[in-house]
Amino acid sequence: MTTLTARVRTLAVCALLATAVAVAGCGSQAGPKKAAPTPSPEAETSRPPTLAPGPQGLAPVFKNGERREKVVALTFDADMTADQGTRAARGERFDNPELIRALKRYKVPATVFMTGRWAEEYPAQAKAIGADPLFEVANHSYSHYAFTKDCYGLPTIAPKDMKADVERAFKAFEKAGVADAVPYFRFPGGCYDRTALRALAAGGVTAVQWDVVSGDAFATDADAVAADVLxxxxxxxxxxMHCTRSAAPVTEKALRTIVPALRKQGYRFVRVSELIGAQGSAR
Structure with a gap:
């Protein structure tokens, strides 16, 4: 298994080798010259965009897109803390396949921030989400331990272990069959500080926050969740939002109101990568 940084270096080396082969081919006497193939739009956009490092080389943080176009990214945290295995064994469900089916039915692109522990518990679902072109899988840590103290009662991870925890999540995705997780990271609980950003900087990830809180965590009123979003x-x-039945039981129901209402207002749903790509190109 390779870390995200190693994968980026590998892509760069492959690009250099491909360029060298193309140049050598142009000088061949074996036949007439052939025009180099034009890269397809899919090839040009296959590498997810990231933001440049922040001040003092800290990992960059993305909160929302600076857009005039009416676009919105729905993101779903697939939470499972490392020590919740016994609860899952007793039948508690940390997944929400009905929610994923609803997104597919509505044809809504989305970014799923997944913990490595969740991918281990539900590998078939993780693989299916990663393989669906509607979705992109991003990193929500392996353990879902907080990266700062006093973060919603979550256990806390030591700064020296933060980078390894993120890398362990990417490895869990690969083991589950998620081939192309995007280089985005969401802090458990959304809690971070300069120490956390410094620890993640070497991993090459962009931290992704949010500007709209759905309030779906532990909510029982789907209409209230929809109202908060709209x-x-x-x-x-x-x-x-969240993709966990036990902790967010009304999210799928709230979507039945949110999606048609936003579309009626003229909004288009996008993945986080589109927002980040647009912001980077606008600079």
Missing amino acids: GGVKPGSVVV
Whole structure:
């Protein structure tokens, strides 16, 4: 298994080798010259965009897109803390396949921030989400331990272990069959500080926050969740929601209101990568 940084270096080496082969071919006397193939749009956009490092080389943080176009990114945290295996064994469900089916039915692109522990518990679902062109899988840590103290009662991970925890999650995705996880990271609980950003900088990830809180965590009123989302969305918004039945049981029901209402207002749903790519190209 390779880390994200190693994968980026590998891509760069492959690109250099491909260029060298192409140049050598141009000088061949074996036949007439052939025009180099034009890269397809898919090839040009296959590498997910990231933001440049922040001040003092800290990992960059993305909160929402600076857009005039009415686009919105729905993001879903697939949470499972490392020590919740016994609860899963007793039948508690940390997945939400009905939610994923609803997104597919509505044809809504989305970014799923997945913990490595979740991918281990539900490898078939992780693989299916990663293989679906509607979705992209991003990193939500392996353990779902907090990267700062006093973060919603979550256990805390030591700074020296932060980078390894993120890399362990990417490895869990690969083992589950998620071939192309995007280089985005969401802090458990959304809690971070300079120490955490410094620890993640070497991994080459962009930290992704949000500007709209759905309030779906532990909610029992789907209409209230929908109202929070619809009242907060603006062009370029990132909405945080959850993909865990036990902790967010009404999210799928809330989507039945959110999706048609936003589309009626003229919004188009996008993945986080599109927002980040647009912001990077606008600079």
